[in-house]
Amino acid sequence: MKNIKYLDMENATLRLQLDTIEEYEQFFSQYFEDLVDLNFKRIYVKISSNYLQELLNTLQSVKLPIIIETDLLDDLTFDISDNIIFINTNSDLQINKNNIYNQVILNESNIEKLVDLTNNNVNVIIEPEVDVKNIYKINDCLNTLFQRVPNKLLNIGNYIVPTSLLKEHPCNCYLCDGWKCHKKISGLPKVILIDKDYNLYPHMIINKNLYLGNIKNDNFQRVLSNYLKSKEYEMFIKCCKRVFVEYLPNYPFQYFPVAEYIKEVANEM
Numbered sequence: 454m455k456n457i458k459y460l461d462m463e464n465a466t467l468r469l470q471l472d473t474i475e476e477y478e479q480f481f482s483q484y485f486e487d488l489v490d491l492n493f494k495r496i497y498v499k500i501s502s503n504y505l506q507e508l509l510n511t512l513q514s515v516k517l518p519i520i521i522e523t524d525l526l527d528d529l530t531f532d533i534s535d536n537i538i539f540i541n542t543n544s545d546l547q548i549n550k551n552n553i554y555n556q557v558i559l560n561e562s563n564i565e566k567l568v569d570l571t572n573n574n575v576n577v578i579i580e581p582e583v584d585v586k587n588i589y590k591i592n593d594c595l596n597t598l599f600q601r602v603p604n605k606l607l608n609i610g611n612y613i614v615p616t617s618l619l620k621e622h623p624c625n626c627y628l629c630d631g632w633k634c635h636k637k638i639s640g641l642p643k644v645i646l647i648d649k650d651y652n653l654y655p656h657m658i659i660n661k662n663l664y665l666g667n668i669k670n671d672n673f674q675r676v677l678s679n680y681l682k683s684k685e686y687e688m689f690i691k692c693c694k695r696v697f698v699e700y701l702p703n704y705p706f707q708y709f710p711v712a713e714y715i716k717e718v719a720n721e722m
Contacts, residue, residue: 487673
């Protein structure tokens with residue numbers, strides 16, 4: 454089996470949603486070398502704030518960038534390694550600290566909040582509330598936010614890509630052959646979710662038709678290599694083609710939520 458790996462430019466992200474500290478400890482013990490070999494650039498870990506100290510102890514030997522998603526109830530009072538960043542998902546508490554980003558859902562009711570936090574240089578992760586059946590709404594929010602906070606760097610989640618870039622470079626919608634593409638991209642989804650049962654899905658899209666496989670009792674490399682030859686991968690690419698052909702050509706807005714359109718198409722098929 455020939456090893457596959459992501460290119461640096463793919464910025465591959467792994468999102469873990471396991472249940473317990475013990476499971477996280479077991480995961481990193483068993484798969485960390487695979488993550489390095491595959492060239493994942495960051496790992497998201499979701500955990501209750503009650504177990505933060507235990508999780509940090511578990512992550513001491515993990516040298517990849519780690520993003521911990523948790524509902525913080527107060528500012529952190531303990532030391533944190535340089536490779537760890539927190540995303541505070543508690544919407545009732547915003548913390549102004551270098552290694553903490555506050556998640557705020559982007560919708561009409563949160564525009565003022567986002568403007569205020571951004572203008573006060575509070576770290577924010579903006580999570581767009583996307584409904585592809587009413588795509589004007591989120592784009593209106595984005596445009597309003599950009600106008601209200603000009604010249605500010607905004608961190609926007611949910612795999613939203615500039616429309617012009619997507620049209621110019623279809624590899625951002627997985628429509629370049631990884632072997633023939635001049636960049637030699639992996640062909641794998643740039644974001645992979647691993648759920649509590651060790652099932653793998655692309656871009657947080659929990660759909661059995663797009664299922665990558667399960668690594669509970671298998672080799673990470675083998676699972677991903679097999680996926681590239683599977684009917685599920687064929688379905689993933691088919692969904693991407695439909696997005697590119699049916700939705701992108703006449704799309705009138707500056708930013709395109711790629712993952713949400715793939716999810717919409719996959720749920721229809």
